[in-house]
Amino acid sequence: MGAHEFGWIQNPSNFGKLKRTVQILVRDSPYYTYLLDTGLDYIEDSVQRNALRNGLTRPEIQITYNQMKGKAVFPKNYTGVKDRKHQVAFGLAQLSGGDNKKEKAWTDEWTAEGFLNWALTLHFFEVSEDTDLLSITELGKRFAQQPDGTWKNGKEKTYILSAEEKAFLVPVVMAYPPAVRFLYLLNNVKSDNQDTTVLLSKFKIGHELGFSGEPGFTSFEESEWFEYLHDTPQNKKGDVRSDVEGSADKWARTISRWLIALDLIKSRKLVRVVDGDEEYTPHAYQINGMRGRRALKLAKGFSRHHAIEKYVSWHMLATKVTNKNYVKIRRAYTLKGMQQITKISALSEYLKERGLFDGMGVLQADIQGLIRFGLNIDRDGGNIYFRDSVNNFEVPSVNMTPVLKDAALQKTKNTLLNELTEIDPADIEVIEMSWKKATTRSQNTLEATLFEVKVVEIFKKYFELNGEHLGGQNRPDGAVYYNSTYGIILDTKAYSNGYNIPVDQQREMVDYITDVIDKNQNVTPNRWWEAFPATLLKNNIYYLWVAGGFTGKYLDQLTRTHNQTNMDGGAMTTEVLLRLANKVSSGNLKTTDIPKLMTNKLILS
DNA sequence: TCGGATGATGTGAGAACTGA
DNA sequence: GTCAGTTCTCACATCATCCG
Numbered sequence A: 001m002g003a004h005e006f007g008w009i010q011n012p013s014n015f016g017k018l019k020r021t022v023q024i025l026v027r028d029s030p031y032y033t034y035l036l037d038t039g040l041d042y043i044e045d046s047v048q049r050n051a052l053r054n055g056l057t058r059p060e061i062q063i064t065y066n067q068m069k070g071k072a073v074f075p076k077n078y079t080g081v082k083d084r085k086h087q088v089a090f091g092l093a094q095l096s097g098g099d100n101k102k103e104k105a106w107t108d109e110w111t112a113e114g115f116l117n118w119a120l121t122l123h124f125f126e127v128s129e130d131t132d133l134l135s136i137t138e139l140g141k142r143f144a145q146q147p148d149g150t151w152k153n154g155k156e157k158t159y160i161l162s163a164e165e166k167a168f169l170v171p172v173v174m175a176y177p178p179a180v181r182f183l184y185l186l187n188n189v190k191s192d193n194q195d196t197t198v199l200l201s202k203f204k205i206g207h208e209l210g211f212s213g214e215p216g217f218t219s220f221e222e223s224e225w226f227e228y229l230h231d232t233p234q235n236k237k238g239d240v241r242s243d244v245e246g247s248a249d250k251w252a253r254t255i256s257r258w259l260i261a262l263d264l265i266k267s268r269k270l271v272r273v274v275d276g277d278e279e280y281t282p283h284a285y286q287i288n289g290m291r292g293r294r295a296l297k298l299a300k301g302f303s304r305h306h307a308i309e310k311y312v313s314w315h316m317l318a319t320k321v322t323n324k325n326y327v328k329i330r331r332a333y334t335l336k337g338m339q340q341i342t343k344i345s346a347l348s349e350y351l352k353e354r355g356l357f358d359g360m361g362v363l364q365a366d367i368q369g370l371i372r373f374g375l376n377i378d379r380d381g382g383n384i385y386f387r388d389s390v391n392n393f394e395v396p397s398v399n400m401t402p403v404l405k406d407a408a409l410q411k412t413k414n415t416l417l418n419e420l421t422e423i424d425p426a427d428i429e430v431i432e433m434s435w436k437k438a439t440t441r442s443q444n445t446l447e448a449t450l451f452e453v454k455v456v457e458i459f460k461k462y463f464e465l466n467g468e469h470l471g472g473q474n475r476p477d478g479a480v481y482y483n484s485t486y487g488i489i490l491d492t493k494a495y496s497n498g499y500n501i502p503v504d505q506q507r508e509m510v511d512y513i514t515d516v517i518d519k520n521q522n523v524t525p526n527r528w529w530e531a532f533p534a535t536l537l538k539n540n541i542y543y544l545w546v547a548g549g550f551t552g553k554y555l556d557q558l559t560r561t562h563n564q565t566n567m568d569g570g571a572m573t574t575e576v577l578l579r580l581a582n583k584v585s586s587g588n589l590k591t592t593d594i595p596k597l598m599t600n601k602l603i604l605s
Numbered sequence B: 001t002c003g004g005a006t007g008a009t010g011t012g013a014g015a016a017c018t019g020a
Numbered sequence C: 001g002t003c004a005g006t007t008c009t010c011a012c013a014t015c016a017t018c019c020g
Helices: A015-023 A030-037 A046-057 A065-069 A092-096 A109-121 A138-145 A163-173 A177-186 A202-207 A222-230 A234-243 A247-261 A289-300 A324-338 A344-353 A360-373 A407-419 A425-434 A446-463 A503-518 A554-565 A574-585 A591-597
Strands: A125-127 A134-136 A193-197 A265-274 A277-287 A377-380 A383-386 A466-469 A478-482 A486-493 A541-547 A569-573
Touching: A015 A030, A015 A092, A015 A109, A015 A138, A015 A163, A030 A046, A030 A092, A046 A065, A065 A092, A065 A109, A092 A109, A109 A125, A134 A138, A138 A163, A163 A247, A163 A289, A177 A202, A177 A247, A177 A265, A177 A277, A177 A289, A177 A360, A202 A222, A202 A247, A202 A277, A222 A234, A222 A265, A222 A277, A234 A277, A247 A265, A247 A277, A277 A289, A324 A344, A324 A360, A344 A360, A344 A383, A360 A377, A360 A425, A407 A574, A425 A446, A425 A574, A446 A466, A446 A478, A446 A486, A446 A574, A478 A591, A486 A503, A486 A591, A503 A541, A503 A554, A541 A554, A541 A574, A554 A569, A569 A574, A574 A591
Parallel strands: A486 A541, A541 A569
Antiparallel strands: A125 A134, A265 A277, A377 A383, A466 A478, A478 A486
16 A cells, blocks of 8 residues: 655646535535435446445445545446546546536546545545545534535536635645745736736746656746747647646646635736747736735734644655655655754754765755745755744654765765866765666666756756756657757766666667657657757767766777767766866866767766 | 646556576 | 566556647
């Protein structure tokens, strides 16, 4: 029984359906009664239907997480195509999250999980990590009992909250840090008009929300989005407006609908002029002066009023990353530590004692993430001031084996810290990242991704290159370039014992090189090579492996790669990467000299 | 559009396999 | 044969855009 995710809600925004979901665990409430009368008839599977009825009618209602969520199930003896529209209802929240007035009265299990997730996130429900059973909280009971609002036009699409529900929900939503973060971002005044608050698109908010940048928190750059929209034919612009969004942008949009329902913000078009033409997105928001600011004040606390106690669970502190439980626990302890410790150096010791310290760069990023998550934290030099109120949440006890610090590695790092005067000390962490022993599939760990991102960042920051971190299936880890002069296909590998370039990974590199040369969309539909400018000639593109160190027959693999593709390239250690970065930064090496180093060998500084 | 809906993608757990 | 380590498989978790 794994830990269930909650804290980030993608689909649901209908408080009426949320209320029905909450009422499932309230005996004799309207929705509870409806389910037992007729609602359960929608569950086709009789075993499941009986189990649900049984659970609902026990002296203590006993419904598990999975019974609430449901799953992808097809009708009995169904042999047709197994797509989602042919799935049938299986879980209770599939009913409460559905639309009774429609022919298909239930929703899919992902949206159902969204409603359950929402109820857990607002602390209306709790889930036992041992038994998987759901229980309702006092807060949930009170929500279930508020006087009902109304369904607009009798359809179960738009729910208009009653005044009582609104008054009840404002402090509840303000206990959810990302909603506070949303209001906080909107509460800034425009630089050119001190009387007007900012109008921010979902993209601007998505960029500043949660653990933006890591998997599960993708966000489009607003200016790039507008340029893309501008380049789209008139009749397709609607599609771009509704379709092109990252998941952090989507999360922002979901939270926006809650805040709109509570009258805390309003939605307005955001217009930007692109190449002389006006373009717009409908997804932009402004704080609702009186109510919105009042709610934010309550959340942050003022004069003798304490801040609203935020409801935080360790589950909320990451979403998609592979070793997410570790990352969540690390961030949970970072948060716990911050509540007692002001000095960042002491906080790093606190984490070290628990085997959770992964370098200053990671700690700084986690603190930034917690701020973007919505907690009121100030930073000032080496100090952190925690100014919020958070429930005393539990963190699962884990046996983190202490990370053994390699003495030689520390020495290298310290040497570099002293020698490389042009390099930001935080970037020296790339050395440690490159030697990290991944505990799970290295390719997909957050550490591996952070390492890839860091290498690309160093190329951009110190070598003045453009480009981006790619990653994922059938894509190299990065593509960087210096206008049309040269480009580099990057493959970065974090290995604890040095990297020997195994043959399958050498073949992958050959595939990437072939992609760049042939640009064949049929072979590689994702067209990752478009990360390079179209004006960059293939003769000026190089391949490059970056790792902590190289071992084994890696030189043979470099030769083979060159012979198979005729492209030049090489292998570079992170130490050399930093030394070269320092040389370029200090003017001792020109960035245009980098291609000269690509001789299909190990690159030396 | 809004409020979800959907096919895709990645993951973990156990089964099957493999080589010392 | 043994058994730890590796690969395969498959249901399921979780998107990341998509869409009626």
